Amino acid sequence: MARAIERWELLQEWIDKSSSILIKKLSRNDCSWADDSSKHQNGFYVPAKIRMSGFFPEMFEKPSKPHIYEAEFYTKWPGVDGEVKLSSLKHFSNKGSEAHVTRVPKSEFSKLTPASLLVGGVLRVPEDGVIRYWFVVVDAGSEDAEIVETVFELGVDFECALFDPQQINKVESDESELLIEQIRVAIFTGCLPGFLKSVATLPRPEVLAMQAQEVFMREHGLDRLSPYHVDRPGDAIMKISRDIEFSIYKNYELRHRAADVVRILIEGGDDLVRSVVKGFPALNASFLSASQHRKTRAGRSFEQHISRLLNDGGLFFEEQFITGNRRPDFVLPSGLSLESDSRGNADTIILSAKTTLRERWKQLALEKFDCGLFLATVDDRVSSDAIDEMFDQRIFLVVPESLKTSKDTCYERKSNVLTFREFFDEEILRKRPSFLR
Known part of the structure; x- marks a missing residue:
């Protein structure tokens, strides 16, 4: 089957043969037709800026229907055993x-995770x-999607764009040259052990999180990261965690991993x-450690960002409160309120934080807390069925403002999906003002 192929290896082969690359985040309208036989659509939409960019062939109006512009061209689909199609680009000007x-x-568009990617090129x-x-x-649920997002530096607000294969990672290339020179000088001057020691440890998640927060606040003229001072707190957290912090982390990671490889090779002697x-x-x-560290860092840092919102917002809360065999990320207003028999738990909130959900949201349901259950995430790949299952378990999702209304996600019409703005305004400020200091 096509998806058994390693997509990133496949993409590298075709990107190297291309003069221009198109990447589009697939919306529900781009792919829902493949799983719904009642829909007559067959294909994906092309934004006006891409249509007019010259990437696709020039379209001409149909003599019999002058409001329709069309171009036919052959397309190859390497992920489907190299299948070739005579595709059509159509624009209904009316x-x-x-x-x-x-x-x-x-088959390429069937059973996809929300926010999957279409990658194409001109040979x-x-x-x-x-x-x-x-x-x-x-598919957005694959590791290949993470690689594409990293290599092409797709930001949190990415929808669709063209890329020059020759310019991919140019900034990283410049930084790599600087690092190469630093390591060479360290070897030549006999200072390599000192250099290796200086980059032997990656910054702790809380340090990275704080650095990213400071960058965001400086760029936006803020002196605190309060949800009541930021118009769209969810979008802010998504930008900080998925863009700013990851960019900072990659710089540290490059120095750390490159130095580690140099150390391993030098220890082997002169025979390369x-x-x-x-x-x-x-x-x-070392490489396996790099992959695992990225995933661990992302989860821990996200919790740091949520904690900063709660703290700067002046809320009473307790982190990592242990009760029985359970350890929720955040309890509002306190762990004591969660265990209080006299007050009950009507006004207590469990707020869990996960950058990506997959099946991990079910753990919150299994812990059977008798209070409000909220799950904060920046994951744009949660399926409609999973959201409905969470509704049945009385779990509310808290998502960035832009993801709630995005055509790429399944959040918009779900009653158990709140934005960060709604969570802080409705669930805290209006319903539970006693949570504020």
């Missing part, structure tokens, strides 16, 4: 500015003289081949 690419493989040298375009769909072969277990461990 219906809006978007265009629509039709005649695409249905520098057409295949068989006629095939100039290729497309691959990357022997150093690589003998040092492979250590190299492999």
Whole structure:
């Protein structure tokens, strides 16, 4: 099956052969047709800016229907065994500015996680003289999607854009050259042990979180990160955690991991081949550690950002309160209120924080807290069925403001999905003002 293929390896091969790259975050309208036989649509939408960019072939009006502009072109789908389609780009000038690419493989768009990615390109040298375009769909639930987002630096507000393959990671390349020179100088001057020691430890999650928060507050002229001083606190947290902090982390990570690899190779002696072969277990461990550390860092830092919102907002709360075998991320107003028999738990809130949900939200339901259950996340990939299951378990999701109304997510019409703004205004300020100091 197509999705058994390693998508990132496949993408690298085709990106290297392309002069221009298109990446589009798929909305529900782009792919819901593939799982609903009652819909006649077949294909994905193209925003006006992309339609007019020159990426796609020029469209011409149909003589019989002058309001319809159309272009036909061959597309290759490497993720579907290299299937070739005679696709069509259509623009109905009387219906809006978007265009629509039709005649695409249905299997590529079926059963996708929300906010999946469409990646395509224009080949520098057409295949068989006629095939100039290729497309691959990357499911948002896969690790390949994380790689695409990282390599192309897709921000939290990303929707659709064109990229020059020659410019990918240019900033990282410049920083890499600086690091290369620093390591060379350290080796030449005999100072390598000192340099390795200086980058041996990555900053703790709370340090990274604070650095990212300070950058955001400085850019927006804020002296605190209070949800009552920021118009869209959820979007602010998403920007800080997924863009600003990750950018800071990558700089630290590059220095740390590169230095670690240099250390492993140098310890193997002057024979580079022997150093690589003998040092492979250590190299492999270092790379596995890098992947695991990224995931762990993201979760811990997100909790730090939520804590900053609560603290700067002047709320009573307790972190990591242990009750029985349970340890919720945040209890509002306190752990004592959670265990109080006299007051009951009607006004107590459990606020859990998870950057990505998958099946982990079920743990909150299993812990059976008899109070308000809220789950804060910046995950734009939660399915409609999962949200409905949470509703049945009396769990409310708290999401960034832009994700609630986004066409790429399943949040908009769900009654148990609140924005951060709604959580702090309605659940705290209006319903539970006693939570404020």
